[in-house]
Amino acid sequence: MNNFEKIEAYLLGQLSNDERQAFETALQNDADLRAELDRQRLEHRAIELAVRDDLRAQMAAWRAETEDQTTLTATVTEAPPMQVSFVRRNFFRIAAAASVLLVVGFFARSLFGPSGGGTGGDPLAYFDSTARSSGSDRGLPEALNPGLNALKRGNYAEAIAQFEAVTDANYKPQAALFIGEAYFRAKQYDRAVAAFANAEQLAITDDQRYEGQWFRFLSLKAAGRTAEAEDLRQKIAGDGDHIYQQAAEEMR
Amino acid sequence: MNGSEFNEAILSGDATRRNAALKMLYKSQIVQGTLRQWAGQFNLFKMEPEDILQEGIILLDNLVREGRFRGASKPETFLLGICYNIIRDHKKKVDRVELKESFSDADLYRPETLADALELKELSAEEADRDDRLRAAMAALTEKCREALRLYYLEQKSMAQVAAERGLANANQAKKAVDRCRQSLRDAAG
Numbered sequence: 001m002n003n004f005e006k007i008e009a010y011l012l013g014q015l016s017n018d019e020r021q022a023f024e025t026a027l028q029n030d031a032d033l034r035a036e037l038d039r040q041r042l043e044h045r046a047i048e049l050a051v052r053d054d055l056r057a058q059m060a061a062w063r064a065e066t067e068d069q070t071t072l073t074a075t076v077t078e079a080p081p082m083q084v085s086f087v088r089r090n091f092f093r094i095a096a097a098a099s100v101l102l103v104v105g106f107f108a109r110s111l112f113g114p115s116g117g118g119t120g121g122d123p124l125a126y127f128d129s130t131a132r133s134s135g136s137d138r139g140l141p142e143a144l145n146p147g148l149n150a151l152k153r154g155n156y157a158e159a160i161a162q163f164e165a166v167t168d169a170n171y172k173p174q175a176a177l178f179i180g181e182a183y184f185r186a187k188q189y190d191r192a193v194a195a196f197a198n199a200e201q202l203a204i205t206d207d208q209r210y211e212g213q214w215f216r217f218l219s220l221k222a223a224g225r226t227a228e229a230e231d232l233r234q235k236i237a238g239d240g241d242h243i244y245q246q247a248a249e250e251m252r
Numbered sequence: 253m254n255g256s257e258f259n260e261a262i263l264s265g266d267a268t269r270r271n272a273a274l275k276m277l278y279k280s281q282i283v284q285g286t287l288r289q290w291a292g293q294f295n296l297f298k299m300e301p302e303d304i305l306q307e308g309i310i311l312l313d314n315l316v317r318e319g320r321f322r323g324a325s326k327p328e329t330f331l332l333g334i335c336y337n338i339i340r341d342h343k344k345k346v347d348r349v350e351l352k353e354s355f356s357d358a359d360l361y362r363p364e365t366l367a368d369a370l371e372l373k374e375l376s377a378e379e380a381d382r383d384d385r386l387r388a389a390m391a392a393l394t395e396k397c398r399e400a401l402r403l404y405y406l407e408q409k410s411m412a413q414v415a416a417e418r419g420l421a422n423a424n425q426a427k428k429a430v431d432r433c434r435q436s437l438r439d440a441a442g
Contacts (some may be wrong), residue, residue: 013318045382051402
């Protein structure tokens with residue numbers, strides 16, 4: 001075995017105990033051997049650094065793969081999924097507060113002005129702040145666009161027909177809510193009550209069910225079905241999970 | 253993947269197997285979740301959990317390649333033990349992991365107890381300067397030289413295997429090529 005091979009074996013821990021002791025004794029007496037050992041140690045170190053740097057580059061590539069998923073850039077705990085629905089709940093609470101204005105405004109008109117449709121102060125105008133009919137920019141499915149366009153134009157009969165024509169079971173709950181909205185805007189409040197009740201039955205998610213209940217409540221109020229409205233309001237106000245629970249409390 | 257399988261994958265000389273084992277560790281939800289938890293618990297402000305994870309994997313890889321990994325432990329546990337040590341003791345520029353003499357297999361099952369059985373050696377300023385010079389020397393080599401040295405040193409190929417992979421005539425030619433590259437490295441390192 002030449003010096004290079006002996007040194008390699010020594011650095012890689014491949015010598016037996018006896019061989020290692022003999023080599024270390026030789027090192028003590030041979031300056032050239034010690035210098036060669038130092039040079040080979042540096043070579044090993046250089047390779048080790050290259051291996052580590054390659055691994056760092058590889059991990060950077062793995063991180064880029066999962067950038068949208070899980071990263072550890074934050075030093076705080078990653079936001080749990082619930083926070084997304086919390087944001088949604090805040091949105092709906094803001095929307096619910098605006099709904100309160102809708103109903104309050106309606107009753108104010110009933111007490112102090114002529115009933116029925118009209119210009120400024122029309123309670124249906126408040127529905128816009130809670131309405132889901134803002135089109136695809138809210139991530140609504142394309143299948144609902146014909147009905148949404150008709151709804152925005154004020155062509156409620158056509159909107160209802162378009163929403164009733166939706167066959168995809170995944171979109172039926174949303175279509176049912178829009179049917180209720182169309183009836184409400186058309187001031188057909190009893191039909192709006194029925195439509196929102198149907199939306200509750202078709203609901204796939206809790207939020208869809210909560211929306212159906214809330215707008216059924218508003219429709220009952222608008223229809224003058226006070227006792228039924230109050231029963232439903234109490235039910236909503238008593239449900240801690242309901243996204244309109246606070247709004248229902250405020251309308252006590 | 254258990255400790256023995258991980259050990260084998262790293263030492264196999266097969267770059268694909270080694271990469272797959274390290275990637276599994278990197279992407280482990282248990283490891284990442286635990287590090288996030290510790291980040292909050294220890295109120296890290298100068299260390300990112302991502303940096304700690306990468307340093308931990310580099311140190312574990314080195315430990316395995318030097319034949320010092322105890323395969324009885326799950327690699328995730330061992331990795332977390334290294335990371336826990338880095339976080340708890342605010343280690344900077346850790347170069348290698350040593351197993352303390354008091355190390356026993358009973359230490360292997362929880363990161364916190366494993367951390368106590370490890371000693372993390374930090375780089376001195378002088379060693380850090382030496383590394384900078386060596387990195388510059390490696391960067392000065394040709395890609396062919398870096399590849400030949402990687403095959404020989406990291407993947408521990410024989411000269412015949414290096415010849416086959418580099419398209420050289422025989423083992424003797426491969427040895428001459430590796431020797432030339434080593435000399436280039438020495439010259440660049442000064």
